[in-house]
Each structure stands twice: as C-alpha cells, then as structure tokens.
C-alpha cells in the first residue's frame with residue numbers, strides 16, 4: 001500500500017493525525033498534512049485506510 | 065402540508081415524481097417540504113425532529129421549498145451530505161444563500177465581513193485557514209490538556225464547595241470551554257459580559273436580522289479594540305500572534321469574532337447535553353466511569369448522537385449531479401448533520417447511544433474545506449470534562465424530571481438552557 005497526500009487540497013482539520021498518528025502528522029506552521037511514511041507497515045494500514053476515508057478534503061489517496 | 069401542483073413550477077427531470085421510483089422513493093409524490101423541520105417530540109430531547117428521519121427514509125436528497133419561495137434542496141443522507149460538503153462547486157458565500165428557517169424572507173443577506181471566513185470560498189477562505197490551522201493541530205491542542213485539567217478541577221472544587229443542587233451549565237459546562245477559548249485568543253475572561261449575550265443572539269433563530277447585525281457589530285467592535293491593544297502591546301496568545309501576519313485590523317477583528325463566537329458556546333452545549341444524555345443512559349454512564357480508555361470513542365459517539373450544530377447551507381455555483389439528481393446552478397441546499405448522523409445506512413441502530421461503537425466518520429463537525437477548525441480543542445475539552453465530572457461526583461443525578469429540563473429549541477446550537485443536578489454529600 002502506497003499513500004499519497006495532496007497538500008493543496010488539505011483543510012488542516014487533523015482527522016488524519018488523530019486517526020493514524022503513526023502515518024500522518026500536521027505541519028507546525030500551517031497545520032497541513034505531513035506524511036510520516038508513504039508505505040505503512042502491517043499494523044498501520046487499517047488506520048491509514050480509515051484516515052483516508054474520514055479526511056474531509058479527500059486529500060489522502062491510497063495506491064497498491 | 066398539502067401537495068399543490070397548481071402552484072408548482074413546471075416539472076423538470078429532477079423532480080422526484082418525474083423519474084422511475086426507486087426503493088428509496090415512494091410511488092406517490094411526497095408532500096412538499098416547506099421549511100427545515102425543527103420541532104422535536106416532547107420527552108425525546110436527544111432525537112432529531114422525527115420528520116427529518118421520515119424525510120431521509122423517503123429520499124436522502126430531495127427538493128425543499130424555502131420560506132422565501134426558492135425551490136431548493138434538503139440533504140439528509142450521510143453519503144449525500146458528505147458528497148456535497150466536500151464539493152467545491154458548492155459555495156458557502158452568505159450572499160448566495162436562501163435560508164431554510166422562516167423570518168428572513170424579505171432580507172438580503174450581506175456578504176461575509178472581512179475575516180468572517182466561514183462565509184467565504186477558496187481562495188479567500190484558504191488564506192485564513194492556512195494562517196490558523198497550524199494553531200489548532202492535534203498536537204498543539206493536546207498540549208492544552210494540562211490547562212483544561214486545571215480548569216475542570218477548579219470548577220469541580222467550586223461545585224463541591226457550593227454543595228448539591230446547582231445548574232451544571234452555569235457551574236461547569238459553560239465556564240470551562242469559555243475560559244479556554246478566551247485564554248487561547250487572548251480575550252480577558254473578565255470582559256465576558258461585553259460579548260456573551262451578543263454571541264448568544266448570533267445563534268438564536270428567534271432573533272431577527274437587525275438584532276443579529278447589531279450583535280455581530282458589538283462583538284466585532286469589542287474584538288477590534290482588543291486587536292489595537294495587542295498591536296500596541298503583544299501578549300502570548302493567538303490574537304497577538306496574528307498581528308504578525310499580513311491580516312489587516314479589520315480582518316483580525318473578523319477572525320477574532322468568528323473564533324470567539326464559534327468557540328464560546330459550542331463545546332459548552334456538548335458537555336451539558338452530553339452529561340444529560342449520560343445521566344439518562346445509566347449503563348453507558350457506568351461504562352464510561354469504569355473505563356478511562358473509553359473517553360475518546362465515547363466523545364465521538366456523543367458528538368454523533370447529539371449533533372448540536374445543525375444544519376449547514378450551501379449554494380451550487382454550477383449544475384452538479386449528486387446521487388442521480390441534478391442540482392442546478394443557484395440552487396441552495398440545506399444539509400442536515402443530525403439527520404446524516406442518524407442514517408442507518410452508515411450507522412447501524414443509529415438511534416441507540418452506544419459509547420463502544422465506531423462513530424468515526426460522523427459529520428458533527430461538518431465536512432469538507434470548512435470542517436470545524438476548533439474540533440481538536442473541543443475533543444480535548446470533552447474528553448477531559450465529562451469523565452472528570454463523573455469521577456468527582458459518583459452519585460450525580462438530575463435534580464428535576466428529564467421532561468422538565470429546558471431545551472435550546474430554535475437555536476443553531478442545540479443543547480439545554482440549564483441542567484439542574486444534585487448528588488449525595490459524603
């Protein structure tokens with residue numbers, strides 16, 4: 001699974017960092033998403049998928 | 065409500081009657097909806113107006129006649145609400161909206177004042193959000209945990225000192241988040257008499273447009289004075305920090321007013337109504353008291369179940385197809401978060417409060433580019449304030465019959481006006 005984030009779309013709402021803190025963080029300055037890892041390991045994938053689903057701005061994409 | 069075909073505009077293909085009925089839609093034309101339903105059943109303080117559920121069952125996205133005669137839409141299904149809220153082809157600009165509540169038929173709604181970004185679209189809206197979201201990140205809000213704990217402890221001590229038999233709104237649910245947003249912004253809490261009443265008017269659906277305009281003016285002029293003071297002598301708070309950005313004084317006053325207005329009474333109503341809901345569901349209350357780890361999921365479920373901020377309104381900037389229906393440019397859509405959060409297609413057994421359910425994905429904070437800026441602060445506050453209250457007063461209970469608790473009807477933020485509680489003194 002490969003994760004992509006679109007910082008232009010990001011609304012900085014923090015749902016990703018709340019849902020999958022091992023995969024996403026928020027920028028200290030503008031609050032926008034920062035990807036901690038594009039390739040989450042086994043224990044992180046379900047949370048990453050959930051984060052993509054709840055992101056209000058559809059800024060997170062999941063590839064294979 | 066009667067169906068009166070003679071007064072209808074000519075039927076277009078997006079009329080519910082004009083295409084093949086589906087499982088969701090009845091074979092007869094549904095009665096026309098002529099205003100957003102707000103009447104709750106007596107004795108059912110936590111459930112949305114029953115009419116909303118009936119409308120959602122009929123069709124999650126349907127036409128609605130607005131009080132000013134506009135032929136717009138009402139979205140009640142979770143999927144439809146999310147799709148429209150996330151779609152930038154729907155505008156949040158105030159001047160394009162038709163309001164779903166009666167009382168505003170004759171008025172022209174002015175565009176958002178500088179800084180009042182909740183009524184703006186990208187790129188103007190984006191500029192403000194990017195200046196602010198860094199201040200409201202999950203991490204930053206967690207850093208406030210200690211301060212929220214201190215504030216809750218202080219107020220719980222004061223309650224214990226006062227003794228059983230008091231109003232939980234006044235003693236606890238209101239002051240904790242109000243003091244928090246004031247400290248964050250750099251608003252002296254001692255000044256609160258200068259803005260709390262006006263902020264309340266902004267959310268009161270019974271106040272007319274003149275009263276709302278005057279209330280906004282009063283809050284804004286208070287904040288403007290504060291901005292001048294922060295420019296002259298910066299302190300360690302959000303308003304002072306923002307004077308270091310390219311925002312003008314006018315924009316700063318607008319931003320400050322929006323944040324103060326949005327943060328003052330929202331979490332307060334969730335804490336008070338949340339306490340009321342827990343006291344009415346003793347087995348859920350016992351679970352939360354017993355399992356500290358349940359605080360996170362419990363708050364999400366309370367947000368879903370109670371959905372105090374409802375509805376949102378948007379206007380299509382171009383023709384958009386949603387759910388097989390054509391929403392035309394200029395059509396206003398009213399989006400009901402409380403109906404969406406009780407959609408059985410998304411949340412099984414939606415009318416049951418179940419603190420253990422996975423309530424993530426609810427739209428109690430809205431959805432899309434305007435999703436609540438203060439949600440991480442609200443989460444921290446609720447996750448601390450509710451369990452702390454239950455731990456401190458193990459015998460906490462209502463001091464009146466549930467049916468006697470005064471509700472905030474006809475308000476953009478639902479909740480209780482007061483919550484008389486008592487406990488056994490030990």
Ligand code: HEM
Pocket residue numbers: 181182183193245322323326327328330331334372373376377401427428429430431433434435436437438439441442
């Ligand atoms: C439990 C408490 C709260 C609830 C249920 C709530 C709910 C909401 C909802 C539903 C929206 C979206 C409105 C729309 O799209 O039309 C919103 C927006 C907003 N909220 Fe909250 N809110 C809460 C607490 C707070 C707090 C504590 C703050 C303080 C900073 C805050 C600040 C804002 C702001 C500034 C917006 C506008 C965001 C924008 O337009 O980009 N909220 N809130």
Ligand code: SF4
Pocket residue numbers: 005009010011012013014015016017024026031032033054055056057058059060
């Ligand atoms: S959930 Fe989406 S919008 Fe929110 S910070 Fe993460 S990527 Fe950005």
